[in-house]
Amino acid sequence: MVYCKNYLKFVQSKSKGTQISMSNKQISSTQNPLIKHIVLLKDKSRERKKTNTFVLEGEREIQLALNGQYAIETILVLPEIYDTKKLIDFPDTINIIEVSKDVYQKIAYRETTEGIMAIAKSKPHQLESIVFNNNNPLILIAEAPEKPGNIGAILRTADAANVDAVIIANPKTDLYNPNIVRSSVGCIFTNQIATGTTEDIIAFLNQNNIAIYSAILQDAVHYHEQDYSKGSAIVVGTEADGLSDTWRKASKQNIKIPMQGAIDSMNVSVAAGILIFEAKRQRNFK
Known part of the structure; x- marks a missing residue:
């Protein structure tokens, strides 16, 4: 049959x-x-x-x-x-x-x-296609992620936190790589996603009055000391390269996760989860 x-x-x-x-x-x-x-x-x-x-x-x-x-x-x-x-x-x-x-x-x-x-x-994922359904959006941004497993995990984190958008800056990997689709367990379809250059994304955030908080060690304070209740973009880089200096200069405040062990960095998807859920905690998980 x-x-x-x-x-x-x-x-x-x-x-x-x-x-x-x-x-x-x-x-x-x-x-x-x-x-x-x-x-x-x-x-x-x-x-x-x-x-x-x-x-x-x-x-x-x-x-x-x-x-x-x-x-x-x-x-x-x-x-x-x-x-x-x-x-x-x-x-x-x-x-x-x-x-x-x-x-x-x-x-x-x-x-x-x-x-x-x-x-x-597939969809085009242009910055202009992002639609905010509230006045204080929460955005997760990852600069130049390359490993499909990390990208998939970031998308799962974004879905779990119900962020307003995920933006990939300077993408190095095709979003529709089967390994990204698989590792995201379908969250590539549940998130509002856009891609663009770092410069274009910063301009987009400024136009929409969204404060930038970059996860970078230079000139940084502990992440839990900041207020993310207004429009906020949490920006993370790769474990190997971190964020470009452009993000440091564009930040309202650079933030860091205090490390208490022998190493000074953690996986990007883990870091993204810690930072995003602190923002959600401050917003009472709304």
């Missing part, structure tokens, strides 16, 4: 730039053009940016993406693992295709899988 409402009729051929018709509603060959395309999306940032699409895996992640107003184009399922009766819960506009075990193993990127993955349209 084929579990399909609307199946993918055309897929872009990367070799000739032509459209290839899909004659079947099931895919059993790893050489199928759609499967090759998915592998490229999974492995190549350039392909994701070129097509403005990306892959995601897992029922929860797909549902979070839909809730976040992401356009899901295609869902691929492995019936041996995924309960296909649940496919009725997805919008009729999504192409649903059944694949073989060999095909699914080719395109899956998790060590453990739920037997369902999807192709979705």
